[in-house]
Amino acid sequence: MAGALEHIKVLDLSRVLAGPYCTMILGDLGxxxxxxxxxxxxxxxxxxxxPFQNDVSAYYLCANRNKKSITxxxxxxxxxxxxxxxxSESDVILHNFKSGTMDRxxxxxxxxxxxxxxxxxxxxTGFGETGPYQTMPGYDFIIQAMSGLMSITGDNQSGPQKFGxxxxxxxxxxxACIGIQGALLERxxxxxxxxxxxxxxxxxxxxxxxxxxxxLMSGKIPTALGNNHANIVPYQTFETSDGQMVVAVGNDKQxxxxxxxxxxxxxxxxxxxxxNSDRVENRExxxxxxxxAFDRKSTAVWQTKCQxxxxxxxxxxxxxxxxxxxxxxKREMFIDFEHPTAGIVKMIGxxxxxxxxxxxxxxxxxxAGEHTDEILARFIR
Numbered sequence: 242m243a244g245a246l247e248h249i250k251v252l253d254l255s256r257v258l259a260g261p262y263c264t265m266i267l268g269d270l271g272x273x274x275x276x277x278x279x280x281x282x283x284x285x286x287x288x289x290x291x292p293f294q295n296d297v298s299a300y301y302l303c304a305n306r307n308k309k310s311i312t313x314x315x316x317x318x319x320x321x322x323x324x325x326x327x328x329s330e331s332d333v334i335l336h337n338f339k340s341g342t343m344d345r346x347x348x349x350x351x352x353x354x355x356x357x358x359x360x361x362x363x364x365x366t367g368f369g370e371t372g373p374y375q376t377m378p379g380y381d382f383i384i385q386a387m388s389g390l391m392s393i394t395g396d397n398q399s400g401p402q403k404f405g406x407x408x409x410x411x412x413x414x415x416x417a418c419i420g421i422q423g424a425l426l427e428r429x430x431x432x433x434x435x436x437x438x439x440x441x442x443x444x445x446x447x448x449x450x451x452x453x454x455x456x457l458m459s460g461k462i463p464t465a466l467g468n469n470h471a472n473i474v475p476y477q478t479f480e481t482s483d484g485q486m487v488v489a490v491g492n493d494k495q496x497x498x499x500x501x502x503x504x505x506x507x508x509x510x511x512x513x514x515x516x517n518s519d520r521v522e523n524r525e526x527x528x529x530x531x532x533x534a535f536d537r538k539s540t541a542v543w544q545t546k547c548q549x550x551x552x553x554x555x556x557x558x559x560x561x562x563x564x565x566x567x568x569x570x571k572r573e574m575f576i577d578f579e580h581p582t583a584g585i586v587k588m589i590g591x592x593x594x595x596x597x598x599x600x601x602x603x604x605x606x607x608x609a610g611e612h613t614d615e616i617l618a619r620f621i622r
Contacts, residue, residue: 244271245598249425252327253277253308254336256284258381258407259441260365261304262414264335267421268307269591269600275327275616276308279315282609297583302606306578306588310607311616315346323621328353328360330620333421337365340375350436360434361424363417369440379441381407388445393452396467413444474520475499475528478557479535479543486540489553493517502546503534580605 249272253264256278268274278284286301293299314320325348328334334353336343343349343364350362364370367379385391385403395402420437428434446453452463452471463471468487470476475496476489490496493516500509508514508530513523520527535543540556547554558566564575576590591600 242601243598244269244601245595246422247271247598249273249333250331251275252324252331252334254324254334254338255365256337257286258304258410259413259417260335260337261286262411263363263365263417263421264308265304265306266414266418266591266593267333268604269593269602270595271598271601272333274308275331275612276305276310276607277324277327278310278312278609280312280610282312284609287609294580294583294586297580297586297606302580302583302586302588305606306602307604308607309604309612309616310609311613312610315348321347323617324348325353325356326621327616329356331357331360332425333361333363335363335365335417335421339378340364340366340368340370354434354436358433359428361421361428361437362434363421363437363439365413365417365439365441367440368442370438374442381410381441384409384441384445388442389449389453390445393449393463393465393471395465397465399465399467401465408448409441409445412448413439413441416444416447469524469528472521473517474524475531477528479532481535481540481543482538484540485557486535486543487555487557488547491553495552496520498550499531499547499552502543502550502552503531505530505534576602578602578605581611582608 246267249267251264251267251272251274253260253274253276255261255264261276261284264272264274264276276284284301284305286304287298289300290298313323315324336348350364353360353362366375367384368374368377382403385408386401388409390409391401391403394404417437417439420439424435424437455461455471456463468478470489473489473491476491478485478487488499490499496514496517497509500506508527512519514520514527544554544556546552556562563569569575572590572594574590574592576588578586578588580586586605590602593600
């Protein structure tokens with residue numbers, strides 16, 4: 242069965258996470274993705290660990306399935322000519338070198354578009370290819386700090402906190418994937434490719450969404466609220482008699498139902514808490530009252546009561562619990578993959594569920610240069 246992007250060829254010169262995550266999604270959708278590294282393998286994640294399985298890094302595996310691998314020395318004219326030949330046969334080229342590096346290689350957009358006017362050329366950098374920061378290296382942790390994300394994550398006791406994963410890399414990979422597909426769709430009308438300039442900094446700032454909008458409207462600098470929501474109350478973590486749970490009350494009707502479940506119906510009619518705006522204004526008074534009620538029973542009891550009455554809620558699960566969740570098993574979100582070096586490896590599956598052109602897992606995350614001979618025989622004639 243053909244994938245949605247079966248007709249697309251992608252040349253991937255990226256490494257680590259944002260770029261490889263983007264091209265893995267394209268590969269999951271059926272595109273042929275050729276991963277290009279320096280001889281011996283230059284994607285740093287190949288060496289990031291533990292854990293390793295037969296010397297194969299779990300980190301590398303997470304973002305590199307459905308690709309083939311070749312090696313090329315971009316410091317040599319032979320390597321540059323190889324890339325140019327591949328570009329002539331490709332639809333997309335993506336890289337995440339520092340701004341200006343591709344120009345020095347002679348692989349800038351202007352040069353490559355003369356070789357292939359239909360090429361979609363995607364640059365992923367820390368800060369973009371314009372502006373005073375364009376030459377600065379950009380790493381996810383630094384971007385989380387500079388973008389404001391860390392300032393609103395954590396609480397007064399913890400201080401600024403980063404996300405548990407490299408979230409700005411993931412966001413950037415998703416934006417790059419969206420932009421590439423948009424450019425490919427437009428190409429069907431114009432016949433022309435174009436350049437995409439995607440940065441981690443821009444992507445991170447875009448993710449501020451309502452918190453950023455709150456500041457732009459009010460001029461009030463937001464603070465870290467821990468697990469509390471800036472605009473909705475109660476929408477947070479509560480302690481129970483035996484653990485913790487998350488409750489997400491989205492409107493006044495749900496709030497009244499919650500008060501009934503908690504056997505505190507009077508809180509629904511208290512003038513200080515009647516509307517969401519009232520509750521946000523008086524959260525310091527309301528939340529301790531709700532917490533007292535939650536303290537009386539177990540997580541399982543409150544989960545059942547909330548679910549039976551349409552109150553959004555959920556347990557705080559560790560990763561082991563997540564892997565055993567029957568919902569995720571039904572959705573095939575954890576898969577086994579055979580790797581020629583690592584053996585059978587377990588991987589997180591794709592969230593993309595397409596009815597006619599479903600995601601397929603055709604290729605294991607490749608060893609460095611594993612497909613060089615095959616690709617060169619096909620493309621370098």
